[in-house]
Amino acid sequence: MDKLISTIGLALLLGSVALPGTAEERPRSGEESWYLFCEGCHRPDAEGPGAVMLQRRYGDERMAIKGSTTLAPEYITHVVRNGLLEMAPLRPTDITDAELDLLIDFLATPANPVD
Amino acid sequence: MAAVLPDWLSPQQFSTAIDEMANAIGKQWVIHDGDPKLRSYRDSFSTLPGDANVPSAVIAPDGIEDIQAILKIANEYRVPLWPISTGRNFAYGGPAPRMPGYVVLDLKRMNRILEVNEEYAYALVEPGVSYFQLYEYLQKNNIKLWIDPAAPGWGGIVGNTLEHGVGYTPYGDHFMMHCGMEVVLPDGTLFRTGQGSLPETESWQVFQYGFGPILDGVFSQSNFGIVTKMGMWLMPEPPGYMPFLITYENEDDLAIITETVRPLKVNMVIPNGAFTVDLLWDAAVKVSKRQYYSGKGPIPDSARKKIMSDYKLGQWNFYAALYGPPPMMENTLQVIRDTLGAIPGARLWTAEERKHDAAFQYRAKLMRGEPNMTEFGLMNWVGGGGHINFSPISPTTGEDAMRQYEMIKKRSHEYGFDYIGEFAVGWRDMHHVYMLMFDRTDEEERQRAHELFGLLIDEAAAAGYGEYRTHLAFMDQVAKTYSWNDHALWKLNERLKDAFDPNGILAPGKQGIWPAHMREKHSWTS
Numbered sequence: 001m002d003k004l005i006s007t008i009g010l011a012l013l014l015g016s017v018a019l020p021g022t023a024e025e026r027p028r029s030g031e032e033s034w035y036l037f038c039e040g041c042h043r044p045d046a047e048g049p050g051a052v053m054l055q056r057r058y059g060d061e062r063m064a065i066k067g068s069t070t071l072a073p074e075y076i077t078h079v080v081r082n083g084l085l086e087m088a089p090l091r092p093t094d095i096t097d098a099e100l101d102l103l104i105d106f107l108a109t110p111a112n113p114v115d
Numbered sequence: 116m117a118a119v120l121p122d123w124l125s126p127q128q129f130s131t132a133i134d135e136m137a138n139a140i141g142k143q144w145v146i147h148d149g150d151p152k153l154r155s156y157r158d159s160f161s162t163l164p165g166d167a168n169v170p171s172a173v174i175a176p177d178g179i180e181d182i183q184a185i186l187k188i189a190n191e192y193r194v195p196l197w198p199i200s201t202g203r204n205f206a207y208g209g210p211a212p213r214m215p216g217y218v219v220l221d222l223k224r225m226n227r228i229l230e231v232n233e234e235y236a237y238a239l240v241e242p243g244v245s246y247f248q249l250y251e252y253l254q255k256n257n258i259k260l261w262i263d264p265a266a267p268g269w270g271g272i273v274g275n276t277l278e279h280g281v282g283y284t285p286y287g288d289h290f291m292m293h294c295g296m297e298v299v300l301p302d303g304t305l306f307r308t309g310q311g312s313l314p315e316t317e318s319w320q321v322f323q324y325g326f327g328p329i330l331d332g333v334f335s336q337s338n339f340g341i342v343t344k345m346g347m348w349l350m351p352e353p354p355g356y357m358p359f360l361i362t363y364e365n366e367d368d369l370a371i372i373t374e375t376v377r378p379l380k381v382n383m384v385i386p387n388g389a390f391t392v393d394l395l396w397d398a399a400v401k402v403s404k405r406q407y408y409s410g411k412g413p414i415p416d417s418a419r420k421k422i423m424s425d426y427k428l429g430q431w432n433f434y435a436a437l438y439g440p441p442p443m444m445e446n447t448l449q450v451i452r453d454t455l456g457a458i459p460g461a462r463l464w465t466a467e468e469r470k471h472d473a474a475f476q477y478r479a480k481l482m483r484g485e486p487n488m489t490e491f492g493l494m495n496w497v498g499g500g501g502h503i504n505f506s507p508i509s510p511t512t513g514e515d516a517m518r519q520y521e522m523i524k525k526r527s528h529e530y531g532f533d534y535i536g537e538f539a540v541g542w543r544d545m546h547h548v549y550m551l552m553f554d555r556t557d558e559e560e561r562q563r564a565h566e567l568f569g570l571l572i573d574e575a576a577a578a579g580y581g582e583y584r585t586h587l588a589f590m591d592q593v594a595k596t597y598s599w600n601d602h603a604l605w606k607l608n609e610r611l612k613d614a615f616d617p618n619g620i621l622a623p624g625k626q627g628i629w630p631a632h633m634r635e636k637h638s639w640t641s
């Protein structure tokens with residue numbers, strides 16, 4: 001039995017993959033914040049409920065927030081911190097102020113056509 | 116605006132306590148003094164008035180030592196702490212505390228993926244790890260394991276599991292699939308459950324029980340401790356995957372669908388969470404109510420019929436999936452065709468046929484463990500953000516399903532709201548989730564929704580149905596319905612509370628469990 005247990009233990013060690021267990025680097029990149037906190041709702045198609053709502057309210061031009069040239073940084077900051085109707089606010093532990101700046105820069109870069 | 120404080124604390128005591136906490140863990144991770152960022156800790160969707168549950172402060176530790184330092188100060192001053200992990204408990208309260216003035220203990224910074232073991236198929240994570248984060252980690256490292264997310268991918272393993280949350284793959288009962296916890300008690304004691312207490316163990320995440328009483332459950336839906344690590348079993352990627360949808364034409368079909376699903380689930384023919392979804396839940400992801408009906412009150416049957424034909428949906432829409440080598444899936448699919456598919460009017464749809472259907476696509480993703488946010492499209496049905504979930508449990512019978520459906524639909528229509536719901540069969544039970552959607556910018560409507568919810572709790576309880584979890588605002592009311600033998604269970608919960616947390620600092624009132632010093636005002640058990 002002892003032997004069995006140690007064999008299992010060894011297998012466990014070998015089976016483990018790259019396990020840093022260390023904290024990720026902060027501030028996070030704008031792209032990573034986008035993936036973790038925005039893209040799910042703002043992917044510019046029928047599966048992005050934020051995009052769908054914006055399209056319904058304002059038309060196609062305002063559907064995508066990624067790559068938009070018309071959204072003012074102050075407005076984005078306000079929406080992210082206070083929420084907007086169906087969108088809940090993001091907390092400072094999700095996105096710090098420094099990360100929000102990076103995210104806003106990322107939003108201003110043109111949308112990747114293969115996105 | 117001055118923050119609301121717990122009524123037993125003077126502003127002076129409160130600010131001294133917060134200053135001491137800030138000194139202990141670092142000022143930048145403490146939010147207080149009417150900082151506008153406190154507003155991001157509201158429940159911006161609830162049936163309560165706008166700022167009902169705003170915390171007095173937020174403190175975000177990074178690690179056990181931080182937590183222990185905070186607890187020490189909280190005990191000294193009796194500061195009520197409300198722990199959250201990813202803090203996305205929307206429809207049940209979001210990141211907000213049970214009462215205004217509590218201090219939110221935001222564990223989101225503790226988001227290390229501590230271990231992923233591909234051979235034994237598990238992960239060990241901290242509370243702040245979200246479904247999106249773990250999914251991305253597995254993808255990037257090319258690890259062939261699936262996670263089992265709740266519908267909103269921004270939630271997380273620890274918070275969702277502690278709430279007894281559910282998912283869509285064969286690992287959908289999250290608490291059943293967790294393995295091992297690390298917990299800090301309110302007095303700072305740190306311990307591990309199961310095999311985790313054997314110093315040399317390699318089995319913490321492979322055997323759930325350990326030696327002696329199984330304590331894990333005591334720390335779920337409770338206020339007895341802060342969970343700081345959790346093991347979760349992950350599903351090895353199967354050699355094949357086949358999601359499907361079966362649409363049904365009649366409302367009454369719910370009875371026969373449910374009767375047919377039961378043996379398929381109990382015998383594990385359908386391996387994953389089987390969902391019977393009503394028309395509007397599925398449609399709301401694609402269209403808004405206004406596109407079909409501009410009047411007040413529930414949408415009329417004529418408009419429902421139109422939606423059914425426009426989007427090729429049923430009154431009921433059954434989703435499940437098959438997993439495994441293709442020949443096995445084909446055989447099982449034949450069983451499905453001969454049973455669920457043989458109900459008159461049934462039509463089975465494959466993924467290929469529903470390629471451009473956002474509702475099918477997000478469910479197909481969830482059933483293979485790919486996190487997304489598409490179900491939030493439900494909020495676009497009426498707009499205005501308000502929603503709260505009513506989720507009673509019952510055995511998987513056609514009679515129970517129809518009884519619950521008719522009861523809730525009738526009341527819902529009476530109060531002017533659409534019935535939007537689904538029945539999830541995990542194994543032997545059904546979770547019926549009714550999503551009460553309302554326009555939160557309309558004050559009268561918000562109050563009406565609140566009243567309806569309270570009524571449903573008592574009516575369901577009278578018929579023998581209890582909720583599996585509930586919104587902050589209704590925790591006492593639901594707890595009261597679990598009253599067998601003169602509230603014996605909640606009296607026991609209170610005794611446990613006093614033993615684990617004598618100063619009553621951790622999440623007072625969570626699940627209707629109040630600490631001694633607040634019991635006179637809030638508790639109904641004596």
Ligand SMILES: Cc1cc2nc3c(=O)[nH]c(=O)nc-3n(C[C@H](O)[C@H](O)[C@H](O)COP(=O)(O)OP(=O)(O)OC[C@H]3O[C@@H](n4cnc5c(N)ncnc54)[C@H](O)[C@@H]3O)c2cc1C
Pocket residue numbers: 198199200201202203204205206207209210222242264265266267269270271272273274275276277278279280281282340341342343490491493622625
């Ligand atoms: C559109 C929509 C769809 C949804 N679909 C689903 C679904 O499919 N399945 C499902 O289960 N839910 C669903 N929900 C409900 C909810 O959004 C999820 O359950 C979500 O995962 C919960 O949030 P979280 O994971 O961030 O947990 P958290 O908010 O972090 O935690 C939930 C609660 O657990 C307690 N808690 C958290 N962490 C700790 C800790 N470390 N120690 C002690 N106590 C703690 C706290 O009381 C906290 O309030 C849905 C909601 C909406 C709006």
